[in-house]
Amino acid sequence: MSYLKLENVKKVYNNKVTAVDNFNLEIEKGEFIAFLGPSGCGKTTTLRMIAGLESVTHGDITLEGKSIVGLTPRERGISMIFQSYAVWPHMTVYENVAYALKLRKLKKADIDEVVQDVAKTTDIVQYLNRYPSQLSGGQRQRVAVARAIAVKPKLFLMDEPLSNLDAKLRVSMRTDLKRIHQNVKSTSIFVTHDQSEALSLADRIVVMNHGVIEQIGTANEIYHESETMFIAKFIGSPASNFFVVNVILEDGEVYLVHDDFKVQFNGQEKDVLIKNYLDKSVVLSIRPENFTVNKGGFIKAKAKIIEPQGSHIIINTDIGGEEIKIVSDLLELESGENILLGFNDKVLLFDSETEKRIK
């Protein structure tokens, strides 16, 4: 039986706006899950329903096999890191960490032991007697983490915890969070709109859009086997490139036909294409690094703008009026040069109506 289970969870605001719909998820003990999606996709709402800060309109949430819908936040045995950290400004760092333990009626000595222990884990021992106003953003973040792990929660929730930090600190806090998670082995849910955070931290990623789950999977699955066009567009930087192509059958072979190219298709989706998509248009999705440049291709193009990145370059070009971005290691390439493009077999095909992957 799974540790945390969300079944058909739905959230409707004011009987009008559906924020989350048909949300199904099972999480194993000790897993690190990320909810990823653009702002307003319902990821934070889902997290807050798990926390008990929002009511559940429909569906069930079970933790260790027991339904927690209807319980107050304090009865759920969870902890949370907030976007603003919500480190209480009128309490010292020590008092912040100790507050939850006091409410649990622990003995003074026990509280002290726990506080010192988590302070060591989170590296805030020297700040214990300071007030939050005397700390930097990164230090406050650590206090929030310390406070959250001190209660030994059944579930560790994080609502965009890194978004208020500057870029450099964000990367190092990310590593710290992963380290702490590996030490504490708490079951964690992490909400973010930053794909690199999600990809680097999570065991599994739940990609959401418009209140529904687009895909649940590991970083590799999400990136290489995107289930929907939305994910192919949302994940990856630069994003995937799309071409609308026609599927035709000639001499028993499947061809994808675009205004600027025609290519034979031998992928595993070939049978489905023959069965359902002959003489119809589908969407071909190619990741920027899956193009070949000047290595025997079949699409003629011109490198319009070159963006050097040090280790590689990004070539901006257009094919049939579409802006295309290509990642290449041809560091010497200059803008204005003609290039010959091809692509490898790691391409995805999407139904142009449903925007779901054809497989």
Added chain:
Amino acid sequence: MLEKGHVKEIIKSPYLLLVPALLFYLIFWFVPVATSLYESFTTISGKVGLNNFILVLQDSLFLDAFVNTLIFALLSLLLQFALALGIAVLVNQNFKGSKLFLFVILIPMALPPSAIGILWNTGLVESGWINSFLATSGIQNVLEALGILKGPTLWKAVSGLEAVMTLIIIDTWTVMPSVMIIILAGLQNFNEEYKEAAQIFGATKWQAFRDVVIPIIKPSIVTALLLRLISGLQVWLIGVMLFGFNNVPFLVERIVYYTDKVRTATNSYKMANAYSIFTLGHVFTVAFLFLRVTKDKKEGAK
């Protein structure tokens, strides 16, 4: 060239912007305050001493005025604060119609004092609207059946503590919104995540309110309390409008009474000044407290 530049610099000195204000306060504030202080320590014949304060202590209404002012200031503070906090929390819940509700309860704050005088005078007289309301709503009958009332109440016939209580209730009706709005501003600036964090970490709603919300909005609360304290200590007009001079004496009421009598009685001038020392004292005390609190607030916000 250098000379010219120098002149230009003086003309452009930012301190020139303060000159009109300084002159204004020197002439129209500092001079009267200093005069008032000086006058309160000198007799009519010019002798320096505490004579005037002895006169004040001998004023037959001094003790009443002192006690009434204290009772009024403290009780109205308590009542207004409790109501204001409750209503601010209520409004902050953003229920359906909370904007309209806020609009309605803010109305009394906007009313000029003399209009308040008319409003409550028409209410307190025997055939006034308070008794009318009790009669038409049937509350009068209930109270009479319970033996609490016998016939229309003579609200204006009260004196002493009862009159002070009447004034406290009327004052609360009038100024509670101005206390409420300061607390409400504190609540609206309050980051809800502080409260949610407390609830997540095991606090009940009440514990979260007591341990987190109240301490964090404390600066707003103290500001509201001190401001109310100061205007409570300065009460006089509503008392005079409803009960006349001398009937419900307050310290500031004494000042006005003697000031108004200056034209006829010789000692009044000195009496008014001597009573004024009281206001000087409490204003400086409360201002000092206020500054300490707002200083904390600034440091907390860093």
Added chain:
Amino acid sequence: MENILKKTILYLVIVFISLSVLIPLSYLVTISFSSQIEVNDYPKKMLPSLYHNIAIKWDAENQNYIVMRENNEGIFKELYISSKYDKIRDYMKTQLNIDMTTERIEKDFNVAKDTGEIVEYKYYKSFFNNYIKFFTVFSGAEKALINSIKAALITILISMSIGGAVGYALARTSIKKKEAIRIGSLIVRMFPMVSISVPMAVLLVRYGLFDSMLGLAIVYSIPNIGLTAAITRSIFIGVSKEYEEASLVFGATEAQTFRKITFPLVLPAFAASSMYAFITAWNDTAVSLLLTNKNETLALLIYKSIGGASSIHYAASGAIVLILPALVFTFLLKNYITQMWG
């Protein structure tokens, strides 16, 4: 179930609080529209009436009309007895706020005389009668209104020019002792003007400003200059210098920059502090009581009318006239109120 109960209690509390604010006000408004007869009614009505139901009976024996009015309990009570139409007309006008021509009365009343029966009429009150009366019955009400406006405008002028300069200095220049200025203005604002009214009166007499609106405005400006400085300071700080610098960079002169960029941006603050100044002056009773003699303000006139029981409905209309601008401005200022003591 528990939720519904909670909600019901919540709304009951809200209704109770709202009513305790609205009922007194409703009675005041009603009284301000009441005729003399209604003022003496008990119990009084909570909402204003638009008309009186009048019954007329011809007393053939004494050759008199008996004028009766339906009171709050729905019973017709005798009001006035006369045979003279113009006397009846005057009575109806002064006591019932009903404005009718003698001819109309003659025509209506003759019906009762001719038929010998009681005739009932619904006569509409001339609704704003008390408001017109307020300015005619109270000698000097019109002058008091003008005085109030005058005092308010001068107060605005003084506090804006002196306080605005301080606000600008605090926000945009590097003067020292900013904290001292803040503390000073705070103490001044907490200080009740009545407590220094004796030396103030002496001072004003010396400069020939006693019993003048300029004198009052000066006293009103004492707390208001500090307040204006505080509000304009916060706005000058809020208007980023970069807006002005951007304008200068794009080729505007300093004068153009002030006119086109700075001024429109700080205008709301100036409007807000003007309204504050207006309210201070408009609402004041205490200062004008002590520092004027013949030149009353409207608020003072109303204060003085409190004793006069017979004309309380006129005073009530005066109070409403006094309330309306104060109410409008206070609500426009709602968002600034908390800044007052910042």
